[in-house]
Amino acid sequence: MAARSISILGSTGSIGTSTLDLINCNRSRFSVAALTAYNNIDLLIEQVRVFKPQLAVIGDETHYDRLKTALQGSATEAAAGRAAIIEAAEVPSDFVMAGIVGAAGLKPTLAAVRRGAIVGLANKECLVCAGDLIMKEVAKHGATLLPVDSEHNAIYQVFDFEQAKSVRKIILTASGGPFRSSSLEVMRKATPEQAVLHPNWDMGAKISVDSATMMNKGLELIEAYHLFPVAKDQVEILVHPESVVHSLVEYEDGSFLAQLGSPDMRTPISYALNWPKRMNVAVDRLDLAKIRTLNFETVDGTRFPAVEMARHVLMVGGSAPVILNAANEIAVRGFLERKIGFLDICNIVGEVLAIIDQSEITSVGEVIEVDELARNKAKTLMNGLEV
Numbered sequence: 272m273a274a275r276s277i278s279i280l281g282s283t284g285s286i287g288t289s290t291l292d293l294i295n296c297n298r299s300r301f302s303v304a305a306l307t308a309y310n311n312i313d314l315l316i317e318q319v320r321v322f323k324p325q326l327a328v329i330g331d332e333t334h335y336d337r338l339k340t341a342l343q344g345s346a347t348e349a350a351a352g353r354a355a356i357i358e359a360a361e362v363p364s365d366f367v368m369a370g371i372v373g374a375a376g377l378k379p380t381l382a383a384v385r386r387g388a389i390v391g392l393a394n395k396e397c398l399v400c401a402g403d404l405i406m407k408e409v410a411k412h413g414a415t416l417l418p419v420d421s422e423h424n425a426i427y428q429v430f431d432f433e434q435a436k437s438v439r440k441i442i443l444t445a446s447g448g449p450f451r452s453s454s455l456e457v458m459r460k461a462t463p464e465q466a467v468l469h470p471n472w473d474m475g476a477k478i479s480v481d482s483a484t485m486m487n488k489g490l491e492l493i494e495a496y497h498l499f500p501v502a503k504d505q506v507e508i509l510v511h512p513e514s515v516v517h518s519l520v521e522y523e524d525g526s527f528l529a530q531l532g533s534p535d536m537r538t539p540i541s542y543a544l545n546w547p548k549r550m551n552v553a554v555d556r557l558d559l560a561k562i563r564t565l566n567f568e569t570v571d572g573t574r575f576p577a578v579e580m581a582r583h584v585l586m587v588g589g590s591a592p593v594i595l596n597a598a599n600e601i602a603v604r605g606f607l608e609r610k611i612g613f614l615d616i617c618n619i620v621g622e623v624l625a626i627i628d629q630s631e632i633t634s635v636g637e638v639i640e641v642d643e644l645a646r647n648k649a650k651t652l653m654n655g656l657e658v
């Protein structure tokens with residue numbers, strides 16, 4: 272059987288490196304077509320030496336000369352800049368891992384969808400911003416979108432698409448993050464180091480902070496609505512601190528189907544990478560007798576207002592999710608750069624949502640316009656808070 276060729280958008284990130292780890296353990300099954308990074312030139316060069324893709328792209332153009340020099344005499348073409356990342360998505364590989372963080376992943380992901388590729392979707396922000404547009408393009412170009420986010424991957428594994436009407440609810444599980452049992456006072460003083468220390472998962476900085484505010488679960492609520500044929504009020508969230516049950520689907524006959532596993536992204540990534548077949552992955556096996564107890568609780572909306580904010584923008588639709596996502600990206604960066612406090616993140620998102628009038632979204636151009644507007648408003652509010 273011919274090896275499946277893989278392009279990785281965001282190869283230097285947490286999702287990207289886990290994907291390459293799986294490829295490395297299965298060299299006869301996969302080949303690498305294109306790799307992209309933004310800043311981490313050293314790691315990108317190292318990855319190119321090991322995996323020998325056709326194309327390697329660095330987003331930040333100031334690193335272009337280094338990349339070109341390092342790849343001289345090799346079979347890998349070097350390129351730089353945003354347009355080149357889109358070109359990487361257009362390289363005719365079988366599978367594209369959409370592993371860029373944030374709305375920056377929107378255009379490259381769309382480019383992969385528009386050439387009808389199998390797309391492993393980790394980049395949830397692009398579905399939050401442009402879910403309707405992306406899903407239309409998926410249908411139009413016959414692309415296959417496979418959720419990589421562990422919760423959505425779990426649902427994908429147990430969702431009966433042929434009997435979608437018999438689904439009563441999708442239940443997304445949430446670890447609750449590092450501040451699940453912390454007081455508001457503790458959260459107010461939380462540092463970036465504390466916020467990125469996720470109890471169960473090892474992830475990039477932005478998603479780790481999103482998990483700490485639970486905005487991650489809010490974004491996932493919107494993502495789930497776009498990925499599965501359910502109504503907006505059929506998606507629920509349940510806090511499950513052990514991160515063993517990765518999500519559930521409730522059917523009308525009273526059955527709840529769930530996918531369980533150790534919290535290791537290599538399981539959902541492998542499911543997408545080798546779809547429709549499963550493959551052997553060296554993850555820690557679940558030992559339920561050792562775990563003994565699994566806990567579940569509802570979300571505390573007072574300490575974690577992000578979840579209700581996300582539900583609200585999902586209901587409103589149009590530009591509201593774009594505003595929420597853009598303001599959140601800016602506020603999270605501000606928090607990581609110690610410009611604002613932890614609780615300011617959700618306050619800023621709420622304020623930006625209140626300031627900007629919502630509108631219909633009919634094109635990617637409109638998404639980008641609203642995204643820029645919301646980013647600017649968030650930056651202005653943040654400057655007012657800076658100490």
Ligand SMILES: NC(=O)c1ccc[n+]([C@@H]2O[C@H](COP(=O)([O-])OP(=O)(O)OC[C@H]3O[C@@H](n4cnc5c(N)ncnc54)[C@H](OP(=O)(O)O)[C@@H]3O)[C@@H](O)[C@H]2O)c1
Pocket residue numbers: 280281282283284285286287307308309310311312330356369370371372373375376393394395396419420421472473474475476477478536
């Ligand atoms: N990590 C997880 O376990 C996990 C689980 C579920 C879903 N996800 C989702 O997967 C996505 C990636 O998460 P991650 O944790 O892997 O993030 P990450 O570790 O921060 O990696 C992000 C990747 O995107 C690249 N990048 C950053 N900004 C970019 C830009 N403006 N343009 C192009 N490329 C850019 C980075 O390049 P440099 O390294 O060169 O900066 C890096 O390769 C996110 O949407 C996240 O929500 C992640």
